[in-house]
Amino acid sequence: MTSINIKQELEGLLSITAQEGHSDLHLSVGRYPTVRMDGRLIPLTNKEMLTPRKVKELVNAFLTDGQREKFQNKKELDISYDFKGEARFRINVFYQRGFVSAAFRLISSKIRTLEELEVPSSVYDFTKPSQGFVLVVGPSGHGKSTTLAALIDRINHIKYEHIITIEDPIEYIYTQDRCIVNQREVHTDTDSFNSALRSIFREDADVVLVGEMRDAETISTAITAAETGHLVFATLHTNSASQTIERIIDSFPAGQQNQIRTQLAGNLLGIVSQRLIPKIEGGRVPAIEIMIANSAVRNLIRENKTHQLDLVINTSADEGMISMNSSLANLVKDKKISMENAELYSTNVNDLKMMMQRR
Numbered sequence: 001m002t003s004i005n006i007k008q009e010l011e012g013l014l015s016i017t018a019q020e021g022h023s024d025l026h027l028s029v030g031r032y033p034t035v036r037m038d039g040r041l042i043p044l045t046n047k048e049m050l051t052p053r054k055v056k057e058l059v060n061a062f063l064t065d066g067q068r069e070k071f072q073n074k075k076e077l078d079i080s081y082d083f084k085g086e087a088r089f090r091i092n093v094f095y096q097r098g099f100v101s102a103a104f105r106l107i108s109s110k111i112r113t114l115e116e117l118e119v120p121s122s123v124y125d126f127t128k129p130s131q132g133f134v135l136v137v138g139p140s141g142h143g144k145s146t147t148l149a150a151l152i153d154r155i156n157h158i159k160y161e162h163i164i165t166i167e168d169p170i171e172y173i174y175t176q177d178r179c180i181v182n183q184r185e186v187h188t189d190t191d192s193f194n195s196a197l198r199s200i201f202r203e204d205a206d207v208v209l210v211g212e213m214r215d216a217e218t219i220s221t222a223i224t225a226a227e228t229g230h231l232v233f234a235t236l237h238t239n240s241a242s243q244t245i246e247r248i249i250d251s252f253p254a255g256q257q258n259q260i261r262t263q264l265a266g267n268l269l270g271i272v273s274q275r276l277i278p279k280i281e282g283g284r285v286p287a288i289e290i291m292i293a294n295s296a297v298r299n300l301i302r303e304n305k306t307h308q309l310d311l312v313i314n315t316s317a318d319e320g321m322i323s324m325n326s327s328l329a330n331l332v333k334d335k336k337i338s339m340e341n342a343e344l345y346s347t348n349v350n351d352l353k354m355m356m357q358r359r
Contacts, residue, residue: 003057010058011083020037021037022106023036023106024103025103026102026103027055027103028096028101029096030049033047052100056100062091063077076092076093078092080107087108114150117146118285119286120290120320123290125320127158129231130231131229131231132232132269133267134151134269135233136148137241138275142275143276151233152209153174159179160179161179163206163208164203164208165182165183165184165209165211166186167184168187168211192218194217197218197225200225200230201228207233208230208231208233209233209234210235213235213236238273241271249304268298269292272290277331277337277342280337280338285331289313289324290320296312300312310323328345
């Protein structure tokens, strides 16, 4: 098959993914091309089964010469790909059992608003301060990047500030409005998250988005940036607000943990933890835990009593906080999700059942 035909075949698969609203496309040897819809994998059985040669040809159809060389050297590659100006994909190419595989994540060309995402209104308040540290956390594929993009774009439309994003790879493309938005891609525009973060102190930045905090050095620099007058948004792959605090502290040697605890207590604005739950009528809806750093939260972090944070969240609804179980229970009550799915995503099913009985 010619390279033109191969490229047309790839474009056909990307068109199906984008036009039918699938979140992901997988190319894996010995399988049909497979899409993900509302969390479920669906093989495209009207297509040919993928051979080692076919996957390699499909991957080579979109890689540049430089990207091919990097993939051969590193055995894995993260890139973003603009598809005819109609859609963007975040792509990971990797080897498994000696064969090439690829996972494509669809990135909407339109940045949805917080209202469109059905995010609680207390999340909007994290865009208002001039400095501080905000974390959006949760498992991979549960909408962290989408929520962060909505927060950044809200600032873009209501403030006059300089926003710098540090991403690997760049996902959403912002249309500059009131703000200057500079987007830096790791390995293309900068060597690392940490080196780009250190540079923001000389770039007159007001707002910073850190696509991922991968090590203690990056975490420390991000917290210092918040401490020195920047509004910093970042993400971690953690399951709750309390677990996020523990993960950050545990990233540092014992001798540095008290200092980080104090810095975090002083600069944290809040943590948003989210899951995307399948809706009864199709699609997915976010269940969101919100912890706002009030004086009680700051004291618990400072005193290393993170196990008590859940109690503060549960008893501070009047301040805009919400527990994951409370969010799940509200979605069940509103008939948006099933009780079965609520239990599947709850970290404390007994507590959820008791909560439902009181409603």
